[in-house]
Amino acid sequence: MLSPRSLFQEILDHDESFRLFCSIAAGGEAQGGWENCRIAALVPTGLRDLAPKIARHGDDEDKHGRIFRALMSKRGLEPVPVPAETDYTMLLEQRGIGLAHERLRSDEPLTEREIIVYLAHSRVTEQRAAEQMDLLRRHFGDHPDVGRAVRMIAGDEDNHLAYCHEELLRLASAGHGRTIQQALRDCALAEIRVHRDVSLAVMARMGRILGWSRARSVLLATGIHAVYAYERFAGWHRMVTLTMPERRNALGGPGVPAPDFA
Template sequence: MLSARSLFQEIHNNDQAFQLFCSIAAKGEDQGGWENGRIAQLVEDQELAPKIARHGADEEKHGRIFNALLHKRGLAPVPVPDDTDYTMILERQGIGLAHTRLRRDEPLTERDVIVYLAHSRVTEQRAAEQMQLLRKVFDGHPEVGRAVRMISADEDNHLAYCHEELLRLAAGGHGRLILTTLQETSHAEIRTYRDVSLAVLAHLGEILRWPRAKSALLAAGVHGVYAYERFGGGHRRMLTLTMPHNRNALGGPPVHESFA
């Protein structure tokens, strides 16, 4: 029987599949770390800048964690196929702040900050949900379980921070722009998540030598999720803003807990 648990355990049990999975995850986290670090340098809001820097430091830590999981298995990161690069595919669609913009030494405008936070609000929703799923799958595993618990706690904090900061900006009169940006970002994200998921499954299927019927069934599941999110109202969870219980979630210094 196909299930998320059986699928992820199959990936974990195969060195080459696990190597690709962790490499894809690590690259995305490293990219997020660079982007947030650069944004923290360019933002003029001195209360917001340290929170963005903390976000970036967390993402870099996650990249190190995925690489450490590989190292513990005697594996090295492998090149990430272009069709699985979620972060860069979103950027090529004009979602979030372009790297060409971040490389210029020009302060970010308030509109830039809203674009950044809306992008983070949507992508952190996805990240938080994925890590919650991985926690259920690997909770009892001594190494992977600890890794995903650490990352999951951070992703929950990142999502809370995005809610709180966007609500602050909405109260300042930017509600319409925030909603429009969230709608545009969520539509692009769910399409990109579908395409990247299909690409990842194709690469894993080749490594694990899945029969055609299994690959087709998994692909149908991805298309089903996309249909629900795009046409069945599933994307609405990415549009709402609710004040989180853990206020000021990124208000402290980054947690540099070792995973060596």
């Protein structure tokens, strides 16, 4: 039976597919860590209270990258280059979503609007990350090899999503509601397209590594297109709503270290 659990179990059990999965994940987390570090350094004076939280977000992303690399190292595997068509972060940037790397390499402080764009981008992408990690936590949270890593990363992603909701609501109450909603909508509609394209590219590569039949590959691709159709019609709305989270000030303290994965 084809299910998320059986699919990931197959990827987990094969060294080459596991190495590709972890390399893609580690690359994305490393990019996110660098981006948040630069944004924290460039926060404008009027929003300096956000800088420690953004830096904590970046530290978490760096930690996740180290965890994925440690999972590979534990099996004697080296990372592989991330294929361009699977680079979720850069594909979003190419579509004008979030803050461009060229902008983040400058020393000019960000504007208030750019911080809103950053938070909207994070709110949408953290929704995706939190959902994916929650799925893995439900199916593999007790796995002897990856369970602890999955639980730790999933908890962090929940914190990141809560932080985005709270900070965007705070800015909305300060009069930025219309700007926030437009930024969220633009990002969500771009993200669901990029997620579809990256999912197709990753599954195509996994299929070649694992020797999937054409019928199975077509079935998976059909499922990915079906998810995109649902998200394009209605599912994207979950990415643009804002609700005050139960977990308040989620990034207001020190991050949880992962010494066993360092």
